[in-house]
Amino acid sequence: MINFLNTYGFLIVSMLFGAVLGLSVYLPLMAGQLSLATPGFYALGGYIAAILSTQVFKFTGTIFPFPFLLIELLITTLVSAILAIALGIPVLRLRGIYLAISTIAFVEILRVLALNLEITGGAVGIFGIPQPFATPLEYLWVAIPLLILSMLFLYRLEKIKAGRAFSAIREDELAADSMGINPTYYKALSFTLGAILAGLVGTISAHFINTWNARQGTFDSSIIYLAFVLIGGSRTFWGPVLGGIILTALPEVLRGMGGMSSLPLWLAQFLRDGRLIIFGVLLVLGSIFYPQGLITPELLNKIARKNPFRGILNKQSIKG
Amino acid sequence: MDLNLFLQLFLNGLSIGSVYAIFALGYTLVFSILGVINFAHGAIFTLGAYFTYTLSGGVFGFNGLLANGKLPFQLPFFVALILGSILAGLASILLERLAFKPLRVRRADPLLTLVSSLGAAVVIVNVIQYLVGAEIYTFPDNIYGNIPAAINFGTETRPIMIRTVQVIIFGVCAVIVALLTYLVNGTKIGKALQAVAEDETTASLLGINPEQFITITFFVSGLLAGLAGTLVGSSVSIAGPYFGISFGLKGLGVIVLGGLGSIPGAVIGGLLLGLAEAFVPPDFSGYREAISFAILFIMLLVRPEGLLGRKRIQKV
Numbered sequence: 001m002i003n004f005l006n007t008y009g010f011l012i013v014s015m016l017f018g019a020v021l022g023l024s025v026y027l028p029l030m031a032g033q034l035s036l037a038t039p040g041f042y043a044l045g046g047y048i049a050a051i052l053s054t055q056v057f058k059f060t061g062t063i064f065p066f067p068f069l070l071i072e073l074l075i076t077t078l079v080s081a082i083l084a085i086a087l088g089i090p091v092l093r094l095r096g097i098y099l100a101i102s103t104i105a106f107v108e109i110l111r112v113l114a115l116n117l118e119i120t121g122g123a124v125g126i127f128g129i130p131q132p133f134a135t136p137l138e139y140l141w142v143a144i145p146l147l148i149l150s151m152l153f154l155y156r157l158e159k160i161k162a163g164r165a166f167s168a169i170r171e172d173e174l175a176a177d178s179m180g181i182n183p184t185y186y187k188a189l190s191f192t193l194g195a196i197l198a199g200l201v202g203t204i205s206a207h208f209i210n211t212w213n214a215r216q217g218t219f220d221s222s223i224i225y226l227a228f229v230l231i232g233g234s235r236t237f238w239g240p241v242l243g244g245i246i247l248t249a250l251p252e253v254l255r256g257m258g259g260m261s262s263l264p265l266w267l268a269q270f271l272r273d274g275r276l277i278i279f280g281v282l283l284v285l286g287s288i289f290y291p292q293g294l295i296t297p298e299l300l301n302k303i304a305r306k307n308p309f310r311g312i313l314n315k316q317s318i319k320g
Numbered sequence: 321m322d323l324n325l326f327l328q329l330f331l332n333g334l335s336i337g338s339v340y341a342i343f344a345l346g347y348t349l350v351f352s353i354l355g356v357i358n359f360a361h362g363a364i365f366t367l368g369a370y371f372t373y374t375l376s377g378g379v380f381g382f383n384g385l386l387a388n389g390k391l392p393f394q395l396p397f398f399v400a401l402i403l404g405s406i407l408a409g410l411a412s413i414l415l416e417r418l419a420f421k422p423l424r425v426r427r428a429d430p431l432l433t434l435v436s437s438l439g440a441a442v443v444i445v446n447v448i449q450y451l452v453g454a455e456i457y458t459f460p461d462n463i464y465g466n467i468p469a470a471i472n473f474g475t476e477t478r479p480i481m482i483r484t485v486q487v488i489i490f491g492v493c494a495v496i497v498a499l500l501t502y503l504v505n506g507t508k509i510g511k512a513l514q515a516v517a518e519d520e521t522t523a524s525l526l527g528i529n530p531e532q533f534i535t536i537t538f539f540v541s542g543l544l545a546g547l548a549g550t551l552v553g554s555s556v557s558i559a560g561p562y563f564g565i566s567f568g569l570k571g572l573g574v575i576v577l578g579g580l581g582s583i584p585g586a587v588i589g590g591l592l593l594g595l596a597e598a599f600v601p602p603d604f605s606g607y608r609e610a611i612s613f614a615i616l617f618i619m620l621l622v623r624p625e626g627l628l629g630r631k632r633i634q635k636v
Contacts, residue, residue, distance in 0.1 A: 034431055090621050091620075091621070094620055094624055096430070097356075097357060097430070097434075097580075098576075098620055098624050100434075101357075101572055101576060101616065101620065102616070102617060102620045102621075104569065104572065104613075105572075105573070105613040105614075105616045105617045105620075106613075106617070108569060108609075108610065108613045109610050109613050109614060109617065112606070112607060112609050112610035112613075113610070115606065116606040116607060219565070219569060220565075223359075223435075223438045223442075226435060227435060227438075227439075230431065230432065230435050270450075273450055274446065274450050276442055276446040277442075277443050277446045277447055277450065279439075279442060280439045280440065280441070280442030280443035280446065281439065281443055282439070283435055283436065283438060283439025283442065284418065284419050284436045284439040284440055284443070286435075286439075287423060287428070287432040287433070287435045287436040287439070288422045288423060288426070288428075288436065291426065291428050291429065291432055
């Protein structure tokens with residue numbers, strides 16, 4: 001077991017990060033806003049960690065002090081929130097595809113800035129980011145609490161006034177507006193919460209993968225994170241969590257399957273080199289045959305009826 | 321800036337801008353009919369470049385499944401260009417059948433169509449990589465025959481040198497735009513196309529078969545993407561399977577600038593973006609890539625319907 005965990009430590013932690021990134025796309029979607037800005041904030045969080053840990057905190061030693069990491073997370077939260085509010089208020093006036101396009105533009109502008117500025121290390125990026133943990137697996141000490149806290153937060157959010165306002169705006173913005181819900185405020189709120197989550201994952205990831213460059217937040221990743229939500233399910237927060245976990249693991253699982261010796265040679269080679277082809281096919285099939293995603297509120301209800309732990313899942317039915 | 325330098329940059333800008341324009345035309349055609357953005361358009365662009373490369377006698381690299389292979393025959397470049405673009409058009413029809421139509425029949429959320437077209441793009445790009453490898457492919461130098469490499473528009477002492485390829489690109493684009501404008505505004509097919517774009521249900525009541533026109537639209541759109549891909553590929557080189565992705569994103573900038581769904585808008589947007597890029601000072605050339613996005617961003621905030629677009633009325 002320990003051996004297994006050590007071998008797959010990197011993948012397991014990445015899967016949890018994937019789940020949180022899925023939630024980051026899901027948050028604005030709760031209020032009906034399709035934002036593809038997640039990779040931008042992810043990259044930003046990573047740069048904050050990379051720059052602070054290599055240039056500002058002058059520490060000597062092998063293990064990066066944990067309190068420094070917490071300070072970085074705090075700074076990321078503040079910076080992401082300020083940027084998200086500044087960006088969100090003008091951009092969120094746009095609807096549907098226009099909002100999606102403008103957030104793509106935001107991500108690309110950040111990427112070009114990162115490629116050209118000196119402080120971000122230009123095209124080469126920043127290397128040798130100190131590690132707060134000795135092995136990849138130990139990052140679970142941060143990844144698990146981050147995922148659980150964000151899930152609890154979303155679980156709670158769906159019940160309180162803000163969450164209900166989100167769904168109201170999602171269903172019909174004009175009607176929500178006329179009921180006295182301020183759409184701009186709640187749209188900006190959902191966008192900002194999503195941005196903060198993405199920034200936090202980026203900050204930890206920069207330490208986790210030890211190096212950070214402009215390839216970390218690109219258009220490709222926008223799509224992959226969106227797929228986490230749409231394939232996993234966009235009507236309950238369980239969807240993006242599951243989608244993030246499965247889709248992060250999928251290419252690696254396919255790679256592993258390609259290494260099995262019992263397979264015919266051509267199939268093994270295809271599984272190894274054609275993993276992304278399979279990933280793309282799944283995106284197409286998923287959107288055609290599972291338009292609601294794998295996890296829907298109805299499915300949760302069905303499970304809840306048979307499940308002794310009714311409490312957690314059952315409340316979803318109110319939204320169904 | 322002296323006049324000669326200005327003219328030089330202006331012509332460079334027109335040449336690259338005209339490629340942006342035909343690329344964006346295909347984007348905007350599909351948007352005007354279906355109201356969705358086809359994110360696989362950049363992948364079709366790449367595919368077109370590879371088709372023409374293969375047909376004109378190019379040899380595959382040593383990394384893919386088809387390593388070191390080539391066709392048993394070799395076509396003259398211009399024949400290969402036309403055939404390659406037609407193949408890209410057919411690929412685009414196939415794309416529509418597999419990734420768009422099933423969703424349209426189910427009346428799915430446009431967001432899902434977006435994801436499905438992205439999935440298709442991932443498939444196309446990776447199939448190319450799987451088959452022919454990820455390396456850069458260069459068209460042979462003499463594809464355009466014996467015409468000189470550059471044309472001088474200036475005087476002997478103060479030359480304004482333009483590569484012949486750029487002039488050809490501009491010429492081809494001008495012809496395409498003229499033909500397409502005629503097709504849309506001057507023919508029966510074009511009128512029917514406009515009718516489908518305006519209101520699919522009413523059009524079908526008037527005896528127009530929307531499916532047929534959606535197929536035509538995807539064919540023309542793929543044809544234009546393939547043509548643009550080959551032209552860019554022959555003027556620089558085919559920079560691997562991911563060649564079209566950045567074009568796809570820039571194309572978004574172009575169509576938002578011109579107005580989503582507007583054909584003259586795509587042309588004007590393409591030319592403007594090409595010119596804007598050409599006039600970026602060399603010191604800031606690293607930021608050139610961000611120009612289209614900066615323009616797009618400002619445009620969306622100031623006038624989301626674009627230069628020539630119409631405001632979409634929000635129904636309550």
